[in-house]
Amino acid sequence: MQILKVTLKQHTPLIHFQYSEEGATLRASEVKPRLDKFLIARLRKRHSDWLSKWKKGETEALNYKLRIQTDEADKLRVKIPSSRNRDGKFEAQFPMVLANMDGKEREEDLKNFSCYKKVTLIFIAEDQALLDQIDTYIDSFLAVTNFGNRQSKGFGSFFRDGKRKSDFEKALFMFYDCVYCKTFSFDLRDYESVKKAFRSLDLAYKRIKSGVGREDSLLHIYGKEHGIEWEKEAIRNKLAGRDVPHKARYLRAILGTTNSVSLPEIHKIITIQSELNSNNGEEIVQRFRSPITFKFFDGTVYALPEDGVKDIMGKKFTFTLKEENSKTGLGSMDLTVPQIDFYNFLEEAFDNLGWTYKELK
Template identity: 25%
Template structure:
């Protein structure tokens, strides 16, 4: 039996839903399908859909008789030593920070990150010290960040007699882990691993596979590669930086204030306005309050009506579909300023539901990389309807905005946008990444 032994270094926490299991780490059920697709996609001939017709039948489970593209090998993943556990959130109030001592002493915290899913769990988790590991009442976190400070070993076993199969795996596995992150919120840098050793055993003979330069491989796989070197390997600082940079690229920053690079690109290069202005015009002063003759009014909005010389597009979708837009109201229900108007955009096509950001953040020690390729053609020129809800007013809940549809761009050059974003200095807001590949440095 031929074997491939791969040693990994984990650079960032893996947000894991099975964190309560002993030895929880990378799951073979996530890694193997991704690796299979990577191997088949990177064969020199054909495309992924017909790759199973181009490889030897014994490479595939079921010898190609099944619809699956699964390759015929087994994978085992083992983490050495005890995992470090992380409490991860996007924001902490001063009061919540004072409660952090209620967590177990060995739990680490990442307080300002691009991970928003557990905001409602924060208060419950901080109430009691034993909540962190108490599953009897369901008050523990649904997901934890796990980081193995020692090495992680992946063993791959194959009974395929063709030696070229395992040699191909050994050749591609380093690039594979450079091209992917794992677990929840993986596009924002979580679940980043690096191959540090490869040992191939064929016919009882062990062969050490030399590792290639990381940046050379990144340049081969992606249309653009940008790098920022920080002064520290502290993960709190790193994920705060990723959060700040992604906000500046997509939605803009509040503190310090800076306009979205994507919005500016639309205005200056594409000569279009983005969806936020369109949405505000559609929903302001439209939905009746409980007071007769009064309508909900947005706190900050443009008073100018729609004009034929302005073109609006759903531009933010090019960096990943936004789940919802939230707007403060001048006259919120129950006079509670926490109550907002929430607008969700729903695709007219049932095939467009979720679209992950085409930008991938990679973290290696104190270095942050942003890499990516083109925007999926499936997302271009797609129509989206608007649905309005007003918190604490049940009359307006998921109400469709009639006769208002906004479309994604018909074309979008992600490489050109990233070059613009890296060079733009509006509001004195610079991203400060070095260009490894992309734009003028191709």
């Protein structure tokens, strides 16, 4: 058997459900299927003759084993502080971390951080040529992939140890001609500095999607400039018994869908359901997560747009208004997701935020 070892540097905390256990870090059950999918997509184009040899039968898995190794001496004792809320449940609050919001009966059921200075991936295969391909593509895979909970928000960022920023950006070049980036300097060993960085990122993302305080959302501003009113205005009109604006669309779906919206100040809740497939009765859109992934390398965060936004455009969703804690309906309305130039919107949004436009060469 042949062995390839790749040592990774951890750049941001990994949100882990077993954070307190020894060796709780990246899981082979998450890394390998995603790496296999990434590799197969590339090998199919360049080494299709070898691919059948490297795959496990008719499956979409490659014929190697992956072990993940850590040294407890490298573990960083960075943890979200927990406390009890008014209901006596345990909470651990941190910017952009949603898993603990409702509280847990037991403190050990909270999700928390797993941080190591270094993590080693150990690949084991019979064919050295397969390991050579893994070694070739692993940097590109890691450059656009985060792991664990809330990965699109920058958590769980790793890259090969010993690499420079220029190496990371070279790996990004496989996918992007240009990106937006910003410096959020922090020390992974220092909880408060990590929290400050993610608070800043959280604020930037809220300015894009929902707005902050009386400051309007950059997405809403973009919509209005292009003759689109967003769903919030439609909801206000529906609750007030007024007609829904004919230009109203489910605009925020461009940056990810949700199943419901709570309006606690007026004791209302809004459920949001995609139109149904006529063949099986299931929702056409099961879930659409944010098409922007934030990737950290040292103190720089990169905003990486993902494909698939066009798939959500034009889809219809039903908004049903209800009394809070009741099944009583207060009416419903259908809104479609608008057609917009997604990349033009990102350009305007990140320019407004003062992020750096960077061409990758």
